[in-house]
Amino acid sequence: MKILISGLGVVKLLLFFTLHFSLFTFIACDGNKTKQAEEEGDTIPMRYARNLTIVEYPDYTQVTIRNPWDTTKVLNSYTLVNEKQGLKGEVVVPLRNAAVFTSVHCSLLMELGCQECIGGICEPEYIHIPYVHKGLKEGRIIDLGNGMEPNLERIMALQPDAIMLSPFENSGGYGRLERMGIPIIECAEYMEGTPLGRAEWIRFYGRLFGKAEMVDSLFLQTERSYLQLKEASSKAKQKPRLICETPQSGYWYVPGGQSTMGIIYQDAGTDYLFHDIEGSGSTALSIERVLDRALTAQVWLVKHHGPLNREQIVQDVPALRKIPAKIWLCDTYSSGFYEETPFHPDVLLSNLIQILHPELGIKEEKAYFCPLE
Structure with missing residues (x-):
């Protein structure tokens, strides 16, 4: 049996296949973004931290930081990946070369055995870590100047995988530093309202350096010890x-x-x-x-x-x-x-x-x- 298709029908049929082919091509080309939006991940329960959310997917980890000064907004979000995938807020981990602006995070990296990842620091006069000062003297670590106005030329020369700094309310962004295209990790744990809430951010920082299991274990030890001491003092x-x-x-x-x-x-x-x-x-x-x-x-x-x-x-x-x-x-x-x-x-x-x-x-x-x- 023959099927006769009018000229108008041919046009409609071609249009149908063209639209569907275009849609298929769009989905294929934008697959990473679609995948990121549709996949269901495992949310890591935050027991005390109120401004931090971590969701683990098969191929990446999504980290969201709530704005501590306006909790209806997001301060920043990061997509932690092992290799570049073109995802929003992408940070390739583990970090190998970081610009660490604060002494507390330098100290944390020392504890995690990631001291070799400290590529640059700010205000060495406030950092009392012998390894850091030895690195400065030997040229392995770069002095990036003042934390509020870092030396951008030195940062460019360092080419860090990421910059770790403490955000401030109404800072107005990071200007030229932000435009350098280097991921800025906003370390806002100091704005948590409880001691254990602040300490729990170690679970985020450890994941930046490939130490997820280690930091989860460390935090559980800290939590257990703190609660036992609190019970004893009561x-x-x-x-x-x-x-x-x-x-x-x-x-x-x-x-x-x-x-x-x-x-x-x-x-x-x-x-x-x-x-x-x-x-x-x-x-x-x-x-x-x-x-x-x-x-x-x-x-x-x-x-x-x-x-x-x-x-x-x-x-x-x-x-x-x-x-x-x-x-x-x-x-x-x-x-x-x-x-x-x-x-x-x-x-x-x-x-x-x-x-x-x-x-x-x-x-x-x-x-x-x-x-x-």
């Missing part, structure tokens, strides 16, 4: 009254009750005298307002970049002499406090519990705070 019969820090430029900056440090102080079994101060950061209070509470304090924790004695603490504000509390000093220059405690809050917690509740017999892993005689 059994203490007394809660020493605690204050912290010293006046600066006419104000006394204290961590709020819901800040990372405020929570650690309370988890250590103290009556933190500023627990009712709202906010997840530090709050500037008048010296008089702090003194109203400080006159009943039993423990006074002070952090300072270098050695300090009691007379130096009180000399500018004579009224501080009235505070009866015993002073414990953390020399942040030599102790590694800022480099180590963000990802190991349990170590700091053990030190604080030993100070506040020696009767519990908690063995501290490291003494960040030491008594000031």
Whole structure:
């Protein structure tokens, strides 16, 4: 039987096949993007981090960072791949040569055994890691200048796989640095509201350097240790009254009750005298307002970049002499406090519990705070 097709029918038939062939070609050419959009991945449960999401797919890992200053928005997203696939926000991992702007992340890479991946750093005067300074001297590591205004020519010469830096609110982007086409890893863990939430970001950073299993295990150890210490301190019969820090430029900056440090102080079994101060950061209070509470304090924790004695603490504000509390000093220059405690809050917690509740017999892993005689 013959089928007769009119001229108009031929046109329609050709149009049908043309459209479907074009659609097939589009899908084939754009297969990576379609694949990225349609595949279902395994979401890694974040137990404490509120601004971080990690989803693992067969061929890549999707990382999304929520904007901590506007939680309705995304700060950045990354697609971690083993080789270039043309995906959005692509970062080829493991990183082999990174520009690391902050000392805390340099310290983390040392812990993960990835120190050879540190290709460039900023502000070496604030990094107290012998390996880094030896690398600078030998030319294996490049000094990229100030973290807020890095030397772009040196970054271009380094050709890093990625740049790790800490973002700030209303920074307005990264200008020429952003236009260099190098992935910028925004390390926003410091904006998490809890010690374990901040520490959990190690699970993201480890995946950048091919250490997924290692960092997952490390975090579980940190979590277990922290919760055990918190439980132990809750059994203490007394809660020493605690204050912290010293006046600066006419104000006394204290961590709020819901800040990372405020929570650690309370988890250590103290009556933190500023627990009712709202906010997840530090709050500037008048010296008089702090003194109203400080006159009943039993423990006074002070952090300072270098050695300090009691007379130096009180000399500018004579009224501080009235505070009866015993002073414990953390020399942040030599102790590694800022480099180590963000990802190991349990170590700091053990030190604080030993100070506040020696009767519990908690063995501290490291003494960040030491008594000031």
